[in-house]
Amino acid sequence: MTKKILVIGSSGQIGTELVEGLRERFGNDNVVASDIKEPQSAQSGPFAMVDAMDRRGIERVIDKHGINEVYLLAALLSATAEKDPAFAWKLNMESLFIILELAREGKLKKVYWPSSIAVFGPTTPKDGTPQHTVSEPSTVYGISKQAGEQWCAYYHRRYGVDVRSIRYPGLIGWKSAPGGGTTDYAVHIFHEAIKNGAYTSFLGPETTLPMMYMPDAIRATIDLMEAPTEKVKERTGYNLAGFSFNPQQIAAEVARHIPGFKMSYAPDQRQAIADSWPRSIDDSAARADWGWKPDFDLRAMVNEMMKNLKR
Numbered sequence: 001m002t003k004k005i006l007v008i009g010s011s012g013q014i015g016t017e018l019v020e021g022l023r024e025r026f027g028n029d030n031v032v033a034s035d036i037k038e039p040q041s042a043q044s045g046p047f048a049m050v051d052a053m054d055r056r057g058i059e060r061v062i063d064k065h066g067i068n069e070v071y072l073l074a075a076l077l078s079a080t081a082e083k084d085p086a087f088a089w090k091l092n093m094e095s096l097f098i099i100l101e102l103a104r105e106g107k108l109k110k111v112y113w114p115s116s117i118a119v120f121g122p123t124t125p126k127d128g129t130p131q132h133t134v135s136e137p138s139t140v141y142g143i144s145k146q147a148g149e150q151w152c153a154y155y156h157r158r159y160g161v162d163v164r165s166i167r168y169p170g171l172i173g174w175k176s177a178p179g180g181g182t183t184d185y186a187v188h189i190f191h192e193a194i195k196n197g198a199y200t201s202f203l204g205p206e207t208t209l210p211m212m213y214m215p216d217a218i219r220a221t222i223d224l225m226e227a228p229t230e231k232v233k234e235r236t237g238y239n240l241a242g243f244s245f246n247p248q249q250i251a252a253e254v255a256r257h258i259p260g261f262k263m264s265y266a267p268d269q270r271q272a273i274a275d276s277w278p279r280s281i282d283d284s285a286a287r288a289d290w291g292w293k294p295d296f297d298l299r300a301m302v303n304e305m306m307k308n309l310k311r
Contacts, residue, residue: 004030006067008052008095009074011035014114014168014217016176018071019045021218032065035074052095055102062107069225071112072099078118078141079270080180085140092144096151103161111163112225115149115237117210118142119167122276129278131239131285138276149236156235164224165237166217169281172301173214174308182273183209186250189263190305193254198262202270205248205263208279212242213296213304220292227290234285241281242294243301253302 003026010019010033022031028045036051046065050057052074061067074095081088096113103111120129121136137143145167155161170183178184185201192199203209220240224232251263286292296304 001068002030002066003069004032004066005069005071006032006034006048006061006065007071007073008034008050008058008099009072010047011037011039011176012073013171013173013176013179014214015073017173017214017218018073018221020175021222022071025222032061032067034061053091053098055098058098059102059107062102068108069110069112070099070102070108071221071225072096073114075114075144076141077179077181078116078139078273079182079184081141081144082139082269082273088140089144092141093147096148100151100155100161100163103163104155104159109162110225111161112221113148113152113163113165114221115145115165115167116141117167117169117277117281119146119149119237120276120278124278126279128280128282129239130282131234139273145237152237153235162229163235164232165235166220166224166240166286167237167281168217168240169210169212169242171212171214171217172305174305175214182270182277183211185247186211189247189250189254190309193258193261194306194309197258197260198264199251200264200266201247201251202266202268203247203274204267204271205265206246207271207274208244208246209274209277210241210244210279210281212240212294213301216242216294216296219295220286223292224286224290231290233289238286238289238292239281239283240286240292241283242296243298244280245298249298250302253298254306257302257306
């Protein structure tokens, strides 16, 4: 059976690069991108306008293109979600239920739904956060991700739905703008450094958080979806780690490329969110179960970001 993939929320920070990665691996025509807004750049394959909360619209796209796998990326992220908690909960949960139900009814063979380190909270162990640990999130985004993880596990256990998930750390990429998360400073810093030689971070200098370069995140996502079913042991969300750093450390790396770069700090409401999250993640389950291993560390990531953004 030909793999036919639908990516819902394809215009976001992850979606933009995931569609590219999937098309490279499975062919342009086998990957349908979809979002509620038209893509900004020309598409190399099919695109469908669809709202993640419109079950009928999604079914039409599935039927039209013979879709058998869905990557559901539509969500309101941590900082943005705090401005409209009720809508964030509605979007994040309703979209997931629609896809889980379609899979339960046999219309989909496999589902990918992203989780996040936001499922962890102030009571979670901060360093080397284990796969199974205390999870008491303090943001609406984290609450929706924690609930979503449990629904994924429930649909797998009760109905045999093949749903897979990763708890992403902060993601850094150059191909699209970040979407309103607490770790966005680590993308903004590059743009501001190149344009103005200075940046004001909305997190304090010593706020250490787990991060990952986007190509690693995309590869991990596709590798998890391609892993044999018996190797996927976690049906909530897999811990995934790249490297951890704080604003001070990334500023020092940026200054290697932009002499005289000045970093200043003005922590805002996002600081409290960051303070509730882990500093580093134990991802030994992902490494053992399906062979996860990152390619990039902080220095390699900064080198790549600088090279691509300056171009």
